[in-house]
Amino acid sequence: MEIVVTGRHTQIKQRFRDVVEKKMDRVTAIAPDAQRVQVVLTHEGNPRQADTAKRVELTVIAGRTVVRAEASSADEFSALDMALDKLTLRLRRTRDRRKDHRRGYESIVPVDLGAVEPPADETSVEEEPNNSPQAAVASDLGPGESVEVQVGDTPIVIRRKLHIAEPMSIDEALYQMELIGHDFFLFVNKDTNRPSVVYHRHGWSYGVFEIDTPENVAADK
Incomplete structure (x- = not known):
C-alpha cells in the first residue's frame, strides 16, 4: 500500500x-x-x-x-x-x-466536498482575473477540473469543481456520507434523477433535500 x-x-x-x-x-x-x-x-x-x-x-x-x-x-x-x-x-x-449479501450494493466513489489535497494529475482551469462570483461559475469544466476566484478585495474565495458520480439511492448516499465523515452528502437520486443532499440532523435522524424546477414538477403531474 x-x-x-x-x-x-x-x-x-x-x-x-x-x-x-x-x-x-x-x-x-x-x-x-x-x-x-x-x-x-x-x-x-x-x-x-x-x-x-x-x-x-x-x-x-x-x-x-x-x-x-x-x-x-x-x-x-x-x-x-x-x-x-x-x-x-x-x-x-x-x-x-x-x-451483507442481502443488499448487494456496489462501491461507489463518493463526492468529497471536504478539504482534501487534490491528486497530482488534477487539472486546474486558469481564469482571467475577473474577481467576481460570476467568474467562478462562468466557464465550462471537465471532470476533475476546478477553478478558484477571489471576490474583489475581500478574503472570500469561491472554488468550483466538477465531480462525476453514479446515481444512487438515499440509503447508499447515507452510507457514503458516513465513509467520508461529513454532515452532508451531495448526490443524484437514482429514483428521481434529481440533485439531492442528505444531511445529519441529530442522533440517528437524517434529512433529505431534493432540487427540481417548476417546469419539471408541473410536467410530472
Whole structure:
C-alpha cells in the first residue's frame, strides 16, 4: 500500500513519518485491498487554537471506495491516533457492508466536498482575473477540473469543481456520507434523477433535500 504524507503550513518530521508507516498496519489489516493512504498534517498558527493546532486528515483509496477521517489535537501524534480510530471504524463498516449479501450494493466513489489535497494529475482551469462570483461559475469544466476566484478585495474565495458520480439511492448516499465523515452528502437520486443532499440532523435522524424546477414538477403531474 502506498503511503503519502504531506504537510500544510508545517514540515513533516521523520519521526512522524515513521509512526504513520507503523500505524498504517491497522488499515491493511482491515482493508487488505487498500491501494493508497494519504495523510495530511496541518498546523494552525493561531495561538488561541493551541488545543487543536494540529489536524490530521486520512484518506484511504481501496478500489472504487474512498474512506476519510480527520481529527485535531494539541500535537500531531494524538491527532493521528484519533483520526485513525475514526478511520478504522469506517473501514470496518465498509468491510461488514460488503459481507451483507442481502443488499448487494456496489462501491461507489463518493463526492468529497471536504478539504482534501487534490491528486497530482488534477487539472486546474486558469481564469482571467475577473474577481467576481460570476467568474467562478462562468466557464465550462471537465471532470476533475476546478477553478478558484477571489471576490474583489475581500478574503472570500469561491472554488468550483466538477465531480462525476453514479446515481444512487438515499440509503447508499447515507452510507457514503458516513465513509467520508461529513454532515452532508451531495448526490443524484437514482429514483428521481434529481440533485439531492442528505444531511445529519441529530442522533440517528437524517434529512433529505431534493432540487427540481417548476417546469419539471408541473410536467410530472
